[in-house]
Amino acid sequence: MTNAGRLKLFMISCLAPGLLVYGLFAIVPIVWSAYYGFFDWSGIGEPKYAGWDNYASVVREPLFWRALKNNIIVVGASILGQLPIALALALLLNRNTWFSRTVRSAVFMPMVMSTVVVALIWKYIYHPQIGVLNYALKLVGLESWTMPWLSDPSVNMYALSVPIIWANVGPYLIIFVSAIQNLPSEVDEAAKLDGAVGGRKLFSVTLPMMWDTIKVTVIMCIAGSLKAFDLVFVMTHGGPAHTTELLATYMYNSTFAVYRYGYGSAISTLIVLVSAALILFSQLLMNRRSSS
Amino acid sequence: MKRMxxxxxxxxxxxxxYALLTLYPLYWLFVSAFKSNQEFFRHPYALPREPVLANLTRAWELGGMGRAMANSAIVAALALALTLLLASLPAFVLSRYRFRLRGPIMAFLLLGMLIPIHSTLVPLFIMLNRIGMLDSYAALIFPYTAFELSLAIFLIAAYMSSIPKEIEEAALIDGMGYWGVLLRLMLPLSAPALATVAILAFLRYWNEFSFALVFINSKSLKTLPLSLTLFSDGFGTDYGLTMAAMAIAVLPTIVIYLFFQEQIMKGMVAGAVKG
Known part of the structure; x- marks a missing residue:
């Protein structure tokens, strides 16, 4: 065998197994779900061709739109909750002292815990009878504020957003800290000479220079909030009466509990489309704002 | 300085x-794990007066947490081995050679980091059902590996690019074949990157919930997060016991975090930024 031939063989045998497993189990399912969406299948027997029926009934289903709305609430809570908290912490914790490192580690900690554990802990915190939250409210004399946080439809989506924010501040904090540490020191000195200190410096120097980083984190919030299935599923199953349904829990509940695999595939495909649209939309929005 | x-x-x-607020739920979990049910209700937030170990041992035996932990360990270990093998080989080729398909392959890999993972549950369920793989360790190992590969390949390839090329050129001239260069030279040199990938992948596999929920049905195959949800449904009113089960599940990840904080933070951020 020639040298070039041997190299080619080597390269193919390195690339093929990994790409095969990746393609088969990560990429092919997306294509298949679009295809399965055209069939009715209950898990037994042959799938029956149904045309656009599944897709049409998903978009006509009010629950799908409510789930989409709840997903957008989570996106909003992530952007308005995680980012300001992470940014404020980063401005205070950007020196590499022992204290800063310890606080940063503590804030990051929930990231390594199983979402199931996070969800179960917060279920206890919100528990109407024994929960820490109602207990603390009674303690400070706000008895009238106590409520069944996860079952009252007027607050439960917001109650669910809190643990999502709590668990996900960590990575944003690390990103902002490294952005602040990488700001050129000349700018800092120039700002000092011009007399820009404190809030003035923050809003007219530091934040504008971090704009690119903030853009990236907004897009991360959008992509990340579409992954919130585990937490909501464990805490509420999307209930009561579907009030906390997200796209992913709606997909789960209308597929595996009722054996409608075609319908579930159609929802899955729409989830892919929605997330692609959201990411694209946010990227366009961000680019326009920064160029104007 | 004094003025400030x-x-x-x-x-x-x-x-x-703020840091204590973040850690408080975790503290509460570990404290409650050592309380009897009566004590939990009488003093839900105090330290345990008479710490009991019975919760931990009961959760381990009665609740099947031992079995669940063994399942999680087996799945995580096998998926981890597969991930390291299937990621390091392509990473070497992608970091060292410029060829026509390199760009398309990188784009193809990037795609995997953008896919909302839950949208693959239904089609993967149908596919695994067709090939008779549902309700087995393999039903978790292959999807876990597939979804970790993009990040793993990018992390290892980035590290390999930083290793000077002269070393392997010398080895090639000395008659070490391509496989020799890769296996005996590059892999040992890339140990730090492989370690980061291994830690991140292990945490992900150990904690993963939705695939296990959908693809595993037999009680004897259930992994830790899955057993925990069943546990809280079944023993939900025995708070000390449920907390003990959660403490068992979360302890290994916290220990790993305490040892490898820097790598975990950097690696997770790299994964999040790309994805």
Whole structure:
């Protein structure tokens, strides 16, 4: 065998197994779900061709739109909750002292815990009878504020957003800290000479220079909030009466509990489309704002 | 500096409070795990007066947490081995050679980091059902590996690119074949990157919930997160016991975190930024 031939063989045998497993189990399912969406299948027997029926009934289903709305609430809570908290912490914790490192580690900690554990802990915190939250409210004399946080439809989506924010501040904090540490020191000195200190410096120097980083984190919030299935599923199953349904829990509940695999595939495909649209939309929005 | 000190102290205090607020639920979990049910209700937030170990042992035996932990360990170990093998080989080729398909392959890999993972549950369920793989370790190992590969390949390839090329050119001239260069030279040199990938993948596999929920049905195959949800449904009113089960599940990840904080933070951020 020639040298070039041997190299080619080597390269193919390195690339093929990994790409095969990746393609088969990560990429092919997306294509298949679009295809399965055209069939009715209950898990037994042959799938029956149904045309656009599944897709049409998903978009006509009010629950799908409510789930989409709840997903957008989570996106909003992530952007308005995680980012300001992470940014404020980063401005205070950007020196590499022992204290800063310890606080940063503590804030990051929930990231390594199983979402199931996070969800179960917060279920206890919100528990109407024994929960820490109602207990603390009674303690400070706000008895009238106590409520069944996860079952009252007027607050439960917001109650669910809190643990999502709590668990996900960590990575944003690390990103902002490294952005602040990488700001050129000349700018800092120039700002000092011009007399820009404190809030003035923050809003007219530091934040504008971090704009690119903030853009990236907004897009991360959008992509990340579409992954919130585990937490909501464990805490509420999307209930009561579907009030906390997200796209992913709606997909789960209308597929595996009722054996409608075609319908579930159609929802899955729409989830892919929605997330692609959201990411694209946010990227366009961000680019326009920064160029104007 | 002296002028700032009052403000600085208040700032430090507030930060410490935030950090404690973050850690409080975890503290509560471990404290409650050592309380009997009566004590849990009488003093839900105090330290245990008479710490009991019975919760931990009962959760381990009665609740099947031992079995669940063994399942999680087996799945995580096998998926981890597969991930390291299937990621390091392509990473070497992608970091060292410029060829026509390199760009398309990188784009193809990037796609995997953008896919909302839950949208693959239904089609993967149908596919695994067709090939008779549902309700087995393999039903978790292959999807876990597939979804970790993009990040793993990017992390290892980035590290390999930083290793000077002269070393392997010398080895090639010395008659070490391509496989020799890769297996005996590059892999040992890339140990730090492989370690980061291994830690991140292990945490992900150990904690993963939705695939296990959908693809595993037999009680004897259930992994830790899955057993925990069943546990809280079944023993939900025995709070000490449920907390003990959660403590068992979360302890290994916390220990790993305490040892490898820097790698975990950097690696997770790299994964999040790309994805």
């Amino acid at each position: 000190s009052v403000g600085a102290h208040i700032r430090s205090l507030l930060l410490a409070v």
